[in-house]
Amino acid sequence: MSTNAPPIQRLISELAKLPGIGTRTAQRLAFHILRADDVDANGLADAIREVKERIGLCEECFNLADGPRCRICLDERRDTAILCVVEEPGDVIPIERTHEFPGRYHVLGGALSPIDGIDPDDLKITELYERVAHSEVKEVVLATNPTTTGEATALHIADGLRERSPAVTVTRLASGLPVGADLEYADEVTLSRALAGRRPA
Amino acid sequence: MSTNAPPIQRLISELAKLPGIGTRTAQRLAFHILRADDVDANGLADAIREVKERIGLCEECFNLADGPRCRICLDERRDTAILCVVEEPGDVIPIERTHEFPGRYHVLGGALSPIDGIDPDDLKITELYERVAHSEVKEVVLATNPTTTGEATALHIADGLRERSPAVTVTRLASGLPVGADLEYADEVTLSRALAGRRPA
Numbered sequence: 001m002s003t004n005a006p007p008i009q010r011l012i013s014e015l016a017k018l019p020g021i022g023t024r025t026a027q028r029l030a031f032h033i034l035r036a037d038d039v040d041a042n043g044l045a046d047a048i049r050e051v052k053e054r055i056g057l058c059e060e061c062f063n064l065a066d067g068p069r070c071r072i073c074l075d076e077r078r079d080t081a082i083l084c085v086v087e088e089p090g091d092v093i094p095i096e097r098t099h100e101f102p103g104r105y106h107v108l109g110g111a112l113s114p115i116d117g118i119d120p121d122d123l124k125i126t127e128l129y130e131r132v133a134h135s136e137v138k139e140v141v142l143a144t145n146p147t148t149t150g151e152a153t154a155l156h157i158a159d160g161l162r163e164r165s166p167a168v169t170v171t172r173l174a175s176g177l178p179v180g181a182d183l184e185y186a187d188e189v190t191l192s193r194a195l196a197g198r199r200p201a
Numbered sequence: 202m203s204t205n206a207p208p209i210q211r212l213i214s215e216l217a218k219l220p221g222i223g224t225r226t227a228q229r230l231a232f233h234i235l236r237a238d239d240v241d242a243n244g245l246a247d248a249i250r251e252v253k254e255r256i257g258l259c260e261e262c263f264n265l266a267d268g269p270r271c272r273i274c275l276d277e278r279r280d281t282a283i284l285c286v287v288e289e290p291g292d293v294i295p296i297e298r299t300h301e302f303p304g305r306y307h308v309l310g311g312a313l314s315p316i317d318g319i320d321p322d323d324l325k326i327t328e329l330y331e332r333v334a335h336s337e338v339k340e341v342v343l344a345t346n347p348t349t350t351g352e353a354t355a356l357h358i359a360d361g362l363r364e365r366s367p368a369v370t371v372t373r374l375a376s377g378l379p380v381g382a383d384l385e386y387a388d389e390v391t392l393s394r395a396l397a398g399r400r401p402a
Contacts, residue, residue, distance in 0.1 A: 003297045005267035007255045011248040017241060019233050025221070031291040032220050033249055034256060034265060040218060041253045047212040048246040051231070052239055054208045064235060066206035090232040096204045 008034070060131070062107040062124045064089045072096075072104055079103045081138040085128060085157065087111050087145060095143065103141075106131065111149035112156055125157060132165050139169040146175050209235070261332070263308040263325045265290045273297075273305055280304045282339040286329060286358065288312050288346060296344065304342075307332065312350035313357055326358060333366050340370040347376055 004012065008030060015026035033041050057063070058070035065071070072078060072092070082103030086092060087110055095101050108123040120126075132140060140161055144150035158170045175193035177186055186194070205213070209231060216227035234242050258264070259271035266272070273279060273293070283304030287293060288311055296302050309324040321327075333341060341362055345351035359371045376394035378387055387395070 003272060003294060005256060005265060005272065007248070007252045007267055008265060011252045014241075014245040014248040017237075017245070018230050020226070020229070027291070027294065028221070029219050030252070031289070034252060034290070036218075038253055040215075041249055044215040044218070045246040045249040047208070047215040048234055048242055048249075051208045051212045051235060052242045055206060055235060064206060064209060066208055071204060071206065088232070089235070090229070093204060093228065 057107075061105045062089075062109060062127070063092055063105055080136055082141065083132065083137045083139070084141045084143050086143050087150060087153070091143065091145075101141075103139075106140075108144070108153065111144055111147070111153040113149045113152075120156065123153070125160065128157065129160055129164050132161060132168055137168060139171060142170065142172045146173075258308075262306045263290075263310060263328070264293055264306055281337055283342065284333065284338045284340070285342045285344050287344050288351060288354070292344065292346075302342075304340075309345070309354065312345055312348070312354040314350045314353075321357065324354070326361065329358065330361055330365050333362060333369055338369060340372060343371065343373045347374075 011030045011033065012023065012026045015021055015029050016023050018026075021029070033044070054066050055064050056066075058065040058073055059068050060073045061070060063070040063072065065073075079102040082101075083106055084095060084101055084103055085106045085108060086095070087108050089107050092105050092107065095105075106124065106128050108125065108128070110118055110123055112118055112120065112123065128140075131137070140157075142154040142157060144153045154172055158172075161168055161170050174197055175190070176197050177183070177190060177194045183191075212231045212234065213224065213227045216222055216230050217224050219227075222230070234245070255267050256265050257267075259266040259274055260269050261274045262271060264271040264273065266274075280303040283302075284307055285296060285302055285304055286307045286309060287296070288309050290308055293306050293308065296306075307325065307329050309326065309329070311319055311324055313319055313321065313324065329341075332338070341358075343355040343358060345354045355373055359373075362369055362371050375398055376391065377398055378384070378391060378395045384392075
């Protein structure tokens with residue numbers, strides 16, 4: 001017999017489904033929620049429901065949006081000549097945090113992975129080709145993850161774009177040593193990339 | 202302007218109120234909830250609401266309960282002669298996990314802390330004295346935390362019990378080296394306790 005009453009046990013299992021949350025942490029969070037006042041706890045429950053009800057995909061870039069178009073696509077000040085292609089909506093945030101990217105985004109909704117059955121048709125790749133062909137986009141920055149699937153996706157899209165829109169420049173985020181990292185601890189692949197991409201000092 | 206739509210931002214702030222969850226983790230969890238199917242996400246929201254609605258305190262031991270009495274107090278097989286006093290409902294779980302404690306619990310709802318304005322009246326101490334006086338309890342194990350406030354609470358209760366129920370044995374959990382720990386890294390206080398509490402090998 002579990003010591004916890006069923007509603008507590010249920011909350012613990014629901015919390016443990018979140019990424020990076022094990023049973024112990026889920027238990028700690030559940031007891032925190034039990035101790036919290038009703039306003040705070042129900043605030044979280046409402047926020048979850050609201051986000052699922054009100055958030056959909058931007059019809060232009062497929063980023064998350066609380067209307068037909070996302071806040072970045074609605075922003076008139078963004079440069080429409082440069083497009084950054086990312087895998088997931090969550091990938092937009094770190095790029096925005098740099099304050100260095102003036103353009104708009106295109107969210108693929110994942111990366112190509114034949115093993116997991118994710119083909120070009122499962123991603124917003126056709127939509128990207130259409131969008132680039134019918135717009136003033138001059139450069140597409142491929143910012144998929146530096147992983148096997150991310151690289152494969154970037155290669156596939158680069159080929160597709162070169163074929164369909166040869167006037168458009170296609171670039172890829174630089175690979176190399178992360179700033180602040182120690183050369184001693186760098187893995188060989190990263191270090192090879194850093195070497196291959198070396199620039200005049 | 203924040204890149205996130207207001208409902209997403211709201212979910213991130215609600216998640217960041219949980220203990221040990223910073224803004225980055227909250228963001229990761231929020232995007233996971235957005236990606237999850239509606240059943241899972243709303244399951245979490247429902248579990249939070251349900252736990253706040255259905256869980257109260259056991260009228261006997263003040264542990265969390267989904268009825269007037271908790272599952273441990275309702276369990277006829279538990280030994281009614283031995284009572285374990287803990288600070289919080291969450292402290293019951295690790296003790297239950299040992300499968301070594303046959304008795305019942307008494308949850309104080311915190312520890313004495315004059316600095317934070319927590320006096321004996323704020324805890325279920327009078328209720329403990331009453332419960333011990335009007336029952337067949339023969340031993341009270343004080344299992345408050347081995348911290349300043351936990352120790353002070355244990356001392357206070359030990360005095361009160363000796364005065365009111367002199368026939369009852371009052372014990373305290375042993376302090377000492379945690380199993381698997383390295384002597385080299387033990388702090389002096391723990392090591393002093395381990396020395397003072399040494400037992401025949």
